[in-house]
Amino acid sequence: MSRRNFLKAGAVAMGLALMAGTALAQDAIKIGLILPMTGPFTSTGKQIAAAAQLYMAQKGTTIAGKKVELIIKDDTGVADVTRRIAQELIVNDKVTAIAGFGLTPLALATAPLATQSKTPMVVMSAATGIITERSPFIVRTSQVVPQIAGPFGEWVAKQGMKRVVTVVTDYGPGHDVEKWFSDVFKANGGQVENLRVPLANPDFSPFLQKVADSKPDALLVFVPSGVGSQFMKQFVERGLDKSGIKLIGTGDVTDDDILNTIGDVALGVVTAHHYSAAHDSPENKAFVEAFKKANNGLRPNFMAVGGYDGMHALYEGLKKTNGAGGEALVEAMKGLAWNSPRGPMSIDKDTRDIIQNVYIRKVEKVGNELFNIEFATIPNVKDPSKAK
Amino acid sequence: MPGTPTEIATRHLAETSRWKPLEFAFWLVAFGAIWLLPSHHLILNEIIITALFAMSLDLILGYAGIASLGHAAFFGFGAYFAGIFAIRVIGDPLTGLILATLASGALGFITSFLVLRGVDLARLMVTLGVALVLGEIANKMTWLTGGADGLQGVMMGPVLGLFEFDLYGRTAYVYSLVVTFLLFLLARRIVVSPFGLSLRTIRDNPLRARAIGIPVNRRLIAVYTLAAAYAGAAGALLAQTTQFVSLDVIALHRSADVLLMLVIGGTGYLYGGFAGAIVFKVLQDVISNWTPQYWTFWIGLILVILVLIGRERMNHRVAVLWARLRGKPEPRPRTIVGGH
Numbered sequence: 079m080s081r082r083n084f085l086k087a088g089a090v091a092m093g094l095a096l097m098a099g100t101a102l103a104q105d106a107i108k109i110g111l112i113l114p115m116t117g118p119f120t121s122t123g124k125q126i127a128a129a130a131q132l133y134m135a136q137k138g139t140t141i142a143g144k145k146v147e148l149i150i151k152d153d154t155g156v157a158d159v160t161r162r163i164a165q166e167l168i169v170n171d172k173v174t175a176i177a178g179f180g181l182t183p184l185a186l187a188t189a190p191l192a193t194q195s196k197t198p199m200v201v202m203s204a205a206t207g208i209i210t211e212r213s214p215f216i217v218r219t220s221q222v223v224p225q226i227a228g229p230f231g232e233w234v235a236k237q238g239m240k241r242v243v244t245v246v247t248d249y250g251p252g253h254d255v256e257k258w259f260s261d262v263f264k265a266n267g268g269q270v271e272n273l274r275v276p277l278a279n280p281d282f283s284p285f286l287q288k289v290a291d292s293k294p295d296a297l298l299v300f301v302p303s304g305v306g307s308q309f310m311k312q313f314v315e316r317g318l319d320k321s322g323i324k325l326i327g328t329g330d331v332t333d334d335d336i337l338n339t340i341g342d343v344a345l346g347v348v349t350a351h352h353y354s355a356a357h358d359s360p361e362n363k364a365f366v367e368a369f370k371k372a373n374n375g376l377r378p379n380f381m382a383v384g385g386y387d388g389m390h391a392l393y394e395g396l397k398k399t400n401g402a403g404g405e406a407l408v409e410a411m412k413g414l415a416w417n418s419p420r421g422p423m424s425i426d427k428d429t430r431d432i433i434q435n436v437y438i439r440k441v442e443k444v445g446n447e448l449f450n451i452e453f454a455t456i457p458n459v460k461d462p463s464k465a466k
Numbered sequence: 467m468p469g470t471p472t473e474i475a476t477r478h479l480a481e482t483s484r485w486k487p488l489e490f491a492f493w494l495v496a497f498g499a500i501w502l503l504p505s506h507h508l509i510l511n512e513i514i515i516t517a518l519f520a521m522s523l524d525l526i527l528g529y530a531g532i533a534s535l536g537h538a539a540f541f542g543f544g545a546y547f548a549g550i551f552a553i554r555v556i557g558d559p560l561t562g563l564i565l566a567t568l569a570s571g572a573l574g575f576i577t578s579f580l581v582l583r584g585v586d587l588a589r590l591m592v593t594l595g596v597a598l599v600l601g602e603i604a605n606k607m608t609w610l611t612g613g614a615d616g617l618q619g620v621m622m623g624p625v626l627g628l629f630e631f632d633l634y635g636r637t638a639y640v641y642s643l644v645v646t647f648l649l650f651l652l653a654r655r656i657v658v659s660p661f662g663l664s665l666r667t668i669r670d671n672p673l674r675a676r677a678i679g680i681p682v683n684r685r686l687i688a689v690y691t692l693a694a695a696y697a698g699a700a701g702a703l704l705a706q707t708t709q710f711v712s713l714d715v716i717a718l719h720r721s722a723d724v725l726l727m728l729v730i731g732g733t734g735y736l737y738g739g740f741a742g743a744i745v746f747k748v749l750q751d752v753i754s755n756w757t758p759q760y761w762t763f764w765i766g767l768i769l770v771i772l773v774l775i776g777r778e779r780m781n782h783r784v785a786v787l788w789a790r791l792r793g794k795p796e797p798r799p800r801t802i803v804g805g806h
Contacts, residue, residue, distance in 0.1 A: 115758040124759070152758040156719075157616055157712035158704060162508050169634050170505045183616035187710040195633055206615060249605075250614035 106145045107401050110167035112160055112178040115152035121335055122180040126202050126385030128373050133389040142401040157187040164188045168195045174403035177388050182206040182250055189213040198407045202388040203381055206250060207463040210431045217411050217430045219391055220384035221352050222461040223254040226328050229436050229456045230350035231262030239295035241269045245285055246300040248274040255300040255328055280305045282312045296324040299331055306331040307340040314343045332441055334379040337448045344441045344448060352434050353380040353420040356449035365419035387418045429464050483658035500640055507635035511642050513747045515703045518646045520727045520739025522696030528733030529657055530689045531669030535590045535721050536597030537697055542716025544570040544698025545705040546604060549617045557623040563702045570698020571691050578690035582683055601716045616712035638707035645703060649696060653736060665689055
């Protein structure tokens with residue numbers, strides 16, 4: 079091939095690629111959903127993708143006369159891949175918004191892109207406080223760790239408990255839970271002892287022995303959900319459940335997705351969280367039923383509800399902007415309020431973060447299944463790390 | 467053409483160092499992709515960086531016979547060094563790249579003494595251990611590395627003061643490609659030199675190499691340092707072009723993936739890393755677009771088939787076909803240098 083022909087072929091190929099790109103961009107509203115669909119965080123991705131698809135199946139795929147298209151991509155939970163996929167979705171697929179983001183570093187890696195390309199970014203899972211401050215284009219529909227752990231500390235103190243030992247996994251979210259729970263609990267007159275277990279080697283026996291020796295009123299635990307069952311089994315095996323030490327935690331430990339596999343050792347564990355599949359409302363009943371039906375009996379968990387509400391925020395925003403994206407879409411999503419399956423929630427118009435109820439629940443048996451049954455509500459909690 | 471041993475050796479070196487048509491074709495396509503595949507620069511950038519990383523492992527695995535399960539230690543160190551340098555000192559990519567490369571090389575030099583201590587299995591453990599230790603340090607030094615949240619706020623200046631990193635990844639790809647090409651040229655020169663030949667002798671029979679007077683330990687230290695510097699350069703490129711560093715740059719799966727790529731592409735001829743990176747990343751991209759949930763199943767299946775059929779045999783088929791097309795006698799089956 080001569081140089082001239084080569085250049086010609088190149089020019090034609092480039093032209094075709096550009097044309098294909100622009101032609102598609104005008105016809106559809108594309109939403110890029112980036113999730114860990116393989117690797118250790120597969121269940122996060124699976125739940126969110128299923129919920130987003132369910133939302134679209136229920137609410138239709140047309141907004142302002144344009145077709146809504148969902149592009150699901152697997153980032154394997156690795157930050158630079160997340161960023162590259164987001165970049166490809168923005169420049170090649172010309173998506174109107176990006177969504178998903180299973181873990182904090184994945185969201186943080188992508189945040190500067192959202193700012194640079196003015197693409198709205200809906201965080202459906204990652205829960206560290208700082209995320210929404212990293213780009214004015216980020217809206218969150220999952221949870222913020224301090225939002226759950228802080229009020230829980232206050233509630234536990236009000237139950238008359240004086241001494242609590244915390245056992246958290248030694249990584250970002252664990253530190254957040256430890257800090258926010260401890261600070262608030264101490265401010266309310268409690269005493270706290272902090273223990274950290276390594277992420278890689280979850281042998282809890284030395285830690286549980288320490289807890290048994292110090293005999294606190296309660297033991298607060300935060301570990302990745304898969305490890306939670308192991309922790310509870312050892313807790314029961316050592317007879318700590320009969321020693322009068324109450325086992326408490328954030329709802330991640332009694333995740334709806336795996337609660338039944340944890341088994342009866344989880345009975346009686348008290349947790350604080352924003353969503354339970356057993357939440358008593360018509361919206362949630364319909365959601366759980368439809369979700370199970372579409373997914374082979376899989377029970378939705380808090381990840382699923384984050385994905386479902388993320389799609390709702392995008393849909394309602396897009397309806398207001400007639401399908402336009404960019405800053406207009408972010409503006410349209412600010413201040414949205416609705417009745418989600420989790421209960422009433424809204425998007426804070428100042429911080430673009432989520433405002434929602436935090437529920438105190440206890441694991442109980444209903445029929446043959448275990449559920450987190452809510453028995454107290456702390457209404458409309460803002461992220462305390464931003465409330466200044 | 468017999469001759470004195472020196473003449474034979476010189477002739478052999480000259481023969482192996484000659485550029486083959488396929489090599490020209492490969493780099494022509496790689497540079498042509500700058501204009502031909504404008505919408506794929508981002509994945510191409512990731513591929514070329516991974517290929518450079520795989521090539522650095524090939525330098526020690528394929529040429530010196532050092533199996534490593536912790537090569538990501540240097541990749542990650544380079545990435546963090548470049549990222550932190552950009553935040554704390556200056557955002558010029560080239561300065562950061564050069565310093566990150568040198569620093570990773572220094573780290574490789576220091577840890578090479580540990581690697582010399584054992585043979586295969588012990589080396590696997592030592593390299594793995596070094597990577598784990600560094601990973602934990604990066605995790606703990608939150609004030610410097612950002613810990614589990616990742617290193618944020620990396621802002622890179624334009625390359626050479628002229629080319630800004632753009633959203634389409636064009637500058638990123640060209641930058642990574644040029645750096646990789648230059649490093650490749652250097653590596654290629656090194657492996658066909660007498661030094662490279664002595665490495666291969668050590669790989670095939672360290673006892674004998676020692677007996678004929680090759681300073682085995684010094685050679686291994688040298689190549690390990692070089693490979694560490696290369697891996698560090700790859701890490702620095704990743705940090706600079708994605709402007710973000712997270713703990714998984716140093717994770718076990720990075721070391722394992724790159725080993726896998728060499729299994730796919732073959733060791734001991736420098737292109738194995740490139741072939742492996744291209745096959746692995748393209749398959750991953752294509753299959754995961756088609757089925758984001760189950761692509762690992764298909765990749766696994768393809769790998770099993772690949773190993774069952776045998777890469778040497780496939781390469782031989784291609785060679786036979788190529789010879790027939792050119793009307794030359796069929797080559798004898800030959801194992802790739804480094805295949806055990």
